[in-house]
Every structure is written in structure tokens, then in C-alpha cells.
Amino acid sequence: MERIAEGEYAVMEVLWERSPLTAAEVAERVPEQRGWSLATVKTMLSRLLAKGVLAHEEEGRRYLYRPAIRREDYVAEESGRLLDRMFGGRLTPFVAHLAERDRLTPADIEEIESLLKALKS
Amino acid sequence: MERIAEGEYAVMEVLWERSPLTAAEVAERVPEQRGWSLATVKTMLSRLLAKGVLAHEEEGRRYLYRPAIRREDYVAEESGRLLDRMFGGRLTPFVAHLAERDRLTPADIEEIESLLKALKS
DNA sequence: GACTCCTGACTACATCTGTAATCAGTCTTG
DNA sequence: CAAGACTGATTACAGATGTAGTCAGGAGTC
Numbered sequence: 001m002e003r004i005a006e007g008e009y010a011v012m013e014v015l016w017e018r019s020p021l022t023a024a025e026v027a028e029r030v031p032e033q034r035g036w037s038l039a040t041v042k043t044m045l046s047r048l049l050a051k052g053v054l055a056h057e058e059e060g061r062r063y064l065y066r067p068a069i070r071r072e073d074y075v076a077e078e079s080g081r082l083l084d085r086m087f088g089g090r091l092t093p094f095v096a097h098l099a100e101r102d103r104l105t106p107a108d109i110e111e112i113e114s115l116l117k118a119l120k121s
Numbered sequence: 122m123e124r125i126a127e128g129e130y131a132v133m134e135v136l137w138e139r140s141p142l143t144a145a146e147v148a149e150r151v152p153e154q155r156g157w158s159l160a161t162v163k164t165m166l167s168r169l170l171a172k173g174v175l176a177h178e179e180e181g182r183r184y185l186y187r188p189a190i191r192r193e194d195y196v197a198e199e200s201g202r203l204l205d206r207m208f209g210g211r212l213t214p215f216v217a218h219l220a221e222r223d224r225l226t227p228a229d230i231e232e233i234e235s236l237l238k239a240l241k242s
Numbered sequence: 243g244a245c246t247c248c249t250g251a252c253t254a255c256a257t258c259t260g261t262a263a264t265c266a267g268t269c270t271t272g
Numbered sequence: 273c274a275a276g277a278c279t280g281a282t283t284a285c286a287g288a289t290g291t292a293g294t295c296a297g298g299a300g301t302c
Binding site for chain 4: 003005006007008036037039040042043044047060061
């Protein structure tokens with residue numbers, strides 16, 4: 001699966017949220033902070049099409065875009081990549097790391113414990 | 122903190138592992154698979170210096186390079202970024218996700234449970 | 243039918259990245 | 273001291289990325 005750049009990812013998010021959409025509709029939904037022009041969004045869409053991670057169907061003289069890959073799968077790949085790179089692929093050091101950096105509240109801990117308990121049964 | 126590119130990261134790893142080192146020593150230690158020439162490593166070192174994530178001291182007519190940021194901090198930033206982007210900053214969905222993708226073995230689960238138990242006390 | 247609007251296609255351009263080669267100066271070694 | 277060996281600095285160049293502008297063709301409007 002082709003790599004998706006940071007900015008392109010924002011476009012994917014829009015389409016994973018809701019699709020199919022026209023280019024103009026995507027542009028409307030891209031987060032404000034990006035401050036992208038319609039032209040920019042169109043460029044992103046073309047590149048994503050070229051990468052094969054978007055598909056399009058013609059509707060009159062324009063396209064309706066939709067994701068060609070599942071968010072789930074993409075996210076799996078990216079998180080795996082990070083885990084491999086920074087934690088030798090092991091989750092435990094990652095959790096330990098987050099805990100140390102105070103990114104884990106007691107509520108989080110409870111929640112994860114329940115999740116793990118469920119996984120065991 | 123400036124972003125570190127994928128390839129540059131490989132150089133940082135070498136220096137986090139052991140430092141200070143000369144350019145030639147870094148080149149020797151960069152993983153084989155990269156197949157980088159000494160010239161390439163030197164380019165990386167310059168760029169990392171420019172980004173302020175490496176420091177150097179002169180030793181005779183050459184430099185000894187050492188990290189200017191802690192691995193710990195960089196890793197924290199990158200993992201936080203991924204978590205924010207893909208899981209709304211929440212760890213639980215991330216763990217759930219990994220479990221579903223079979224990246225969590227029973228042994229992992231045990232290990233994390235112990236870790237969490239330790240965190241609570 | 244002429245004019246305007248919207249759309250994808252194509253082009254533009256600076257920056258970042260991967261991957262070097264070259265160059266000028268300094269050390270070493272005969 | 274002359275010849276090499278090494279070093280950082282500078283330059284090169286293609287592909288990816290962020291961020292658009294322009295253009296040709298069809299659709300709708302008067």
C-alpha cells in the first residue's frame with residue numbers, strides 16, 4: 001500500500017467519514033486550520049487516485065470520490081510501522097513509555113485492564 | 122522540535138546508542154541494509170545539525186557528533202502525534218486495535234497487565 | 243447562440259528527502 | 273616538502289509534498 005502523506009491523510013479522513021463526495025464537498029469538509037483552496041484539495045485528490053488509495057466514479061461531468069482502502073488497514077500499517085521503528089515492534093515498552101509521560105490517566109488504566117480481561121476470555 | 126525524516130532517524134539511532142562519534146564511525150554503524158555511502162551519512166549529519174537535533178564539538182580538524190535531544194523525548198513526540206492523528210489521542214482504542222490485528226499475544230497481555238498493576242500502586 | 247460557472251487535467255514552484263560527487267584545506271607519512 | 277588520506281562544506285539532482293494557478297470543455301442562463 002502506497003504511503004499517504006500527512007496532508008493527504010486529512011483528505012482521506014474526510015472520505016472515510018463520509019463518501020462518496022465530489023471534490024467541492026471534500027474541500028468544504030477539510031478542517032479549517034488547513035486553510036486549503038479548492039485547487040489544493042483537487043491536487044490531493046488526484047495524487048491519492050494515482051496512489052490507488054482512492055477510487056472514483058463519474059457522475060455526469062464530475063467525479064465522486066471514495067476510499068479504496070479501509071481506514072482500519074491503513075491505521076494498522078502506520079501504527080505497526082511506528083511500533084517497529086521505535087519500540088522494536090513491542091507494545092509493552094510503548095505502554096510503559098506513555099505511562100511515564102503521563103499520558104495514561106487512572107481511568108485509562110482501568111479501561112485497558114477491562115479490555116485485556118475481555119481479550120483473555 | 123524539528124521533524125526528523127525516516128532516513129535521518131537511522132543516524133539518530135546510531136548516536137543514541139553510542140556517542141560522541143565521528144562521521145566515519147557513524148557511517149560504520151548505520152544498518153547495512155541502508156547501503157549508504159560515507160557521503161550520504163555526512164549529508165544526514167549536516168542536516169541534523171542544522172535542525173538542531175545534533176550537537177558537535179571539534180576534535181582536531183573533525184567533529185564529534187552527539188544527540189542534542191533525548192531519544193525519549195523524540196519518541197514521545199512521535200508516538201503522541203500518531204496517537205492524536207489516528208486514535209484521537211486515546212490509548213485504549215489503539216490497544217484494542219492492535220489486539221484485533223493479532224499483534225497482541227497472550228504473553229503481551231499478561232505483561233501489560235502486570236505493568237498496569239504496578240502503575241496503580 | 244453568447245457568456246459564465248464548474249470540473250478535472252495540466253503546469254508551477256519552493257521545500258524536504260534520499261543519495262551522492264566534488265572541492266578545498268589539514269594531517270600524516272615517507 | 274610532496275603525495276595521499278580524511279574532513280567538513282558546497283553543490284547536484286530526482287522524487288515527494290504543500291500549495292496553488294491556468295486551461296479546455298461541458299452545463300446552465302439569458
